[in-house]
Amino acid sequence: DTGVSQNPRHKITKRGQNVTFRCDPISEHNRLYWYRQTLGQGPEFLTYFQNEAQLEKSRLLSDRFSAERPKGSFSTLEIQRTEQGDSAMYLCASSSTSGASYEQYFGPGTRLTVT
Amino acid sequence: DAKTTQPNSMESNEEEPVHLPCNHSTISGTDYIHWYRQLPSQGPEYVIHGLTSNVNNRMASLAIAEDRKSSTLILHRATLRDAAVYYCILSVSAGGTSYGKLTFGQGTILTVHP
Numbered sequence: 618d619t620g621v622s623q624n625p626r627h628k629i630t631k632r633g634q635n636v637t638f639r640c641d642p643i644s645e646h647n648r649l650y651w652y653r654q655t656l657g658q659g660p661e662f663l664t665y666f667q668n669e670a671q672l673e674k675s676r677l678l679s680d681r682f683s684a685e686r687p688k689g690s691f692s693t694l695e696i697q698r699t700e701q702g703d704s705a706m707y708l709c710a711s712s713s714t715s716g717a718s719y720e721q722y723f724g725p726g727t728r729l730t731v732t
Numbered sequence: 733d734a735k736t737t738q739p740n741s742m743e744s745n746e747e748e749p750v751h752l753p754c755n756h757s758t759i760s761g762t763d764y765i766h767w768y769r770q771l772p773s774q775g776p777e778y779v780i781h782g783l784t785s786n787v788n789n790r791m792a793s794l795a796i797a798e799d800r801k802s803s804t805l806i807l808h809r810a811t812l813r814d815a816a817v818y819y820c821i822l823s824v825s826a827g828g829t830s831y832g833k834l835t836f837g838q839g840t841i842l843t844v845h846p
Contacts, residue, residue, distance in 0.1 A: 621775075650833065659819055659836030660776060673832060708775050719766075721834060723775030 621724035623709050629730045630699055637695045638727045642711030649692050650721060651684055652708040660708055666692060667714065699731045736820045741841040744810045752805040752840055754820030759800050763822040766834065767794065767805045771816045776836075779805065779818070815844045 622641045630636050642649045648667050652660035663682065664674040668689040681699075686692040696703055706728050710721040737755040744750040756765065767779040780787055780794045782803075787794040793806040807814055819839040823832070 652834075652836075657838075659817075659838055660834075662833040662835060665833060710775070719764075719781055720778035721768075721776075723777065726775055 621709055621711050621722050623707075623724040623727050625727060626725065627728045627730075629732065632699060632701060632731055634699055635695065635697045636699060636729065637693050638707055638709075638729075640692045640694070640709030640711075640724060642691070642709070643713075643722055644690075645715075646711035646713045646722070647689065648712045648714060649686055650710040650712075651692070651694050652710065654706040654708055654726070655704075663694075696729075699729075701731045704729055704731045736822060736837055738818070738820055738837060738840045740838070741843065743843045743845065744807075745845050746812060747809050750807040750810045750814070750842065750844075752807075752818050752820075752842065753802065754804070755802045756820070756822055757801045759822060765794065765796060765800075765803050766821040766823055767792070768819045768821065768834070768836075769814075769816040770819070770839070771813075776819065810842075810844045812844050812846060815842055817841050 621643060624639045628636055650665040651663040653663055654660040662675055663678055664684050665672055666686040669686050681697045684692060684694045706726040708723055708726045710723040712721045764781055764783050766781040768776040769779050770776045780789050780792050782794045782796055786796060795804045817839040819836050821834050823834055
């Protein structure tokens with residue numbers, strides 16, 4: 618297993634366009650998390666899934682953001698009508714609730730630039 | 733979420749020990765203390781975690797104060813590859829296994845000099 622993967626790694630879009638990012642977690646992990654990170658700040662939690670159920674969503678998350686994990690495997694994060702303030706690194710992480718696994722494993726992130 | 737306070741930056745020389753402090757005076761009894769680090773242009777990476785007792789693993793040691801209001805991450809011999817942002821995070825255990833969201837602060841930027 619090569620770890621958590623995210624695609625694309627970079628995305629440049631014009632303000633007002635919709636974008637979708639994909640995250641493939643470590644295969645046996647049932648939890649999947651999305652975070653957003655702006656320059657000089659720590660990652661900010663957006664939402665997380667256990668299997669296909671979305672268990673928590675940040676109150677700061679705009680209605681323009683939606684995430685899915687339809688079969689409990691990969692996840693997509695969609696941003697509608699992008700704004701310049703959406704420019705950030707979007708990080709995905711996964712973890713397992715079985716055994717004594719405490720770690721969240723992060724992917725390399727998708728860097729979004731809204732022009 | 734209980735908050736943590738860390739110095740903005742610290743410096744060390746290669747092959748010397750590094751002690752990274754974290755204050756968490758509002759910690760509750762169910763909060764675990766986690767440390768993650770983020771190397772340049774990478775996602776965060778788990779380092780270590782603990783509840784009450786000091787912990788050791790291959791990467792680092794975690795020393796937890798008796799009142800749990802502070803902790804220290806110890807890198808025994810810093811290398812250039814340890815230069816990163818180190819985050820101290822509190823998270824509530826969910827049944828003793830994994831956890832929900834991680835609430836990151838700004839972390840401590842560690843610079844290691846050759």
